[in-house]
Amino acid sequence: MTPADSAPALRPGVNKIEVPVLARVEGEGELHIKTKSGKILDLKLRIPEPPRLFEGFLRGRHFMEVPDITARICGICPIAYQMSSIHALERALGVQVHPSVRALRRLFYCGEWIESHVLHIFFLHLPDFLGCQDAFEVAAKNADAVRMALRLKKLGNEIVRVMGGREIHPVSACVGGFWRAPRREELEALVPELEWALDASLQAVSLTASLEFPDFEQDYEFVALSHPEEYALNEGRIVSSRGLDIDAAQFEEHSIEQHVKHSNALHSVMRERGSYMVGPLARFNLNFAQLTGKARQAAAQAGLVPPVRNPFRSIVVRAVETVFAVEEALRIIAAYEPPPAPRLEVRPAPGAGAAATEAPRGLLYHRYAVDENGLITEARIVPPTAQNLRRIEEDLWGYVPKLLSLDNDQIAWRAEMAVRNYDPCISCATHFLKLRREDV
Amino acid sequence: MSSDGRKPRIAVFKFASCDGCQLSLLDAEDELLAVAGAVDIAYFPEASRRMEKGPYDIVLVEGSITTHHDAEAIQRIRRQAKTLVTIGACATAGGIQALRNWHDTAEWVRLVYAKPDFISTLKTSTPVAEHVPVDFELRGCPINKHQLLELIAATLAGRKPNIPAYSLCIECKRRGNTCVMVAAGTPCLGPVTQAGCGAICPSMRRGCYGCFGPMESANAPSLASQFRVLGASREEVDRAFRSYNGWSWPFRRVFEEAPKP
Known part of the structure; x- marks a missing residue:
């Protein structure tokens, strides 16, 4: 049943709560919580997902192969990996694409x-x-809501399929543009379903806004890409709620990995400050002014006023961002003129470049160095879940003590739910995360 | 439904992979609720907290074997599976991470991780069939969701799935594409790659990069010589075959049997 509110008495002695397989996340995670007399002794989000060593084998590959390879880091957000790698490589190679390509x-x-x-x-x-x-x-309880969700999800996939050939690991995006640009009619055919989706996504906002949220707020440093004229997806500066305002090229000077005592996983932190959050809440709080009209209205009706500091409300913010994505898609299609050439022919030249884009889960940073033959000599990727990992654990340190009167199953369920606030993509994070060693 | 009247039990397990192939099941938006009604989804952590123990009627396995832990786990999973099907290039060929098989894995671990001694990994990334018997291999990086549905339906009905093993060229011709290799001299893996994706790359005027792996009786070294005729360097030819399905033997032949320069 639900994370219920039955409250058995506090148990004496050490109590271990184990979630051996974290469900409904992408990839493999485990959660271990150890408590004694109402206090947490230890808490670890463990990552048994095997490392795949992308930064290793990208070396020696040609830059034109990179977006197809990095897509394979994540089956849920392959486009994010294609976009961050393409932008970083275009900066390394000095490429400026046509405005129509940018819109696409x-x-x-x-x-x-x-x-x-x-x-x-x-x-x-x-x-x-x-x-x-x-x-x-x-x-089984609300078939209409799930059917609506499936239809909405199908539309998102359909946009990707029309432009990229298939939903997962699409094949059209490349350094310099696209292998093929869609014709106007192909995009216009998406419009009726997008118009339906505008209503459906607004319903998703009211549905999620009507849920009950735990009373839990944290003082986060929010970090996101920000652009003065648009809700940032591909371009902008990296900004934070504590005054960070940098070009992607400076990212590694500010976001560093730290080895923390309570876990053997290395976590991203802002230099001299600590953990930070990327993702929908960060974007919403930092870029509210750039949201499209209906998305802003829907947020207001849902009672969301930036800064939103309750991570459980991220489900409503995701619905608001879905409204935004539908509105933005309609706007882009209405204004679309195919580019004169789908892609620029890019000549190899030695160089280095970094870029960040906004994956659904948050800021995704890539940096590459290329040699005179166009082969990769260095690659660095910082996925959003790796940046959020420290923050997820800190949320749990704050939230789990509120749950200790519940039985272990309920504590585990609610803690899992708190992890899922971040939509963690562990498959993405592990080619970077350190595996935790079981030291007794 | 099985002979004792219960719904067939399906489980989904994953090893080293991107999650994309199991996502294909959730991407079957029109069929998902029907599938969920026809079978008992007993173990599918990406979609459900309900995790039931085996045995299972059908086990779908995504991902390649890259750790000692996983090499042991696949043995246990096999014992729980009436029918074991591997889905996707990682599970059927070792995946893109099998590129480590030709390199010093320890060097890459040092490169990616600050504390390499925390990392426990095998030197190789291998397909599931190198560890346990596999009843059917569904190709693709990612798999085609319609082929996955056909495979589940066929297994439940006790028939052979209708999944062609012929070359991509057949799909490409059916789409009416002009051949990118003949007309534009673009190296294309289509002639040795199994059909299934819908020839999406040649439809965008780019060469196939072989994500569905080798077709039945592929002659990859012959195609590799043709790439050389088109002007590709030996390194370019190697890279073309050494990708998502590079560890599959028909593709490996290209660089492992080639005379050294």
């Missing part, structure tokens, strides 16, 4: 945001709020 990239990303956000809202996160094990149980 935003549209492509909107498709991924819709597909990924709707998957997380309805299939990975909502079941927790309704006391269900999965979306199939939700469907």
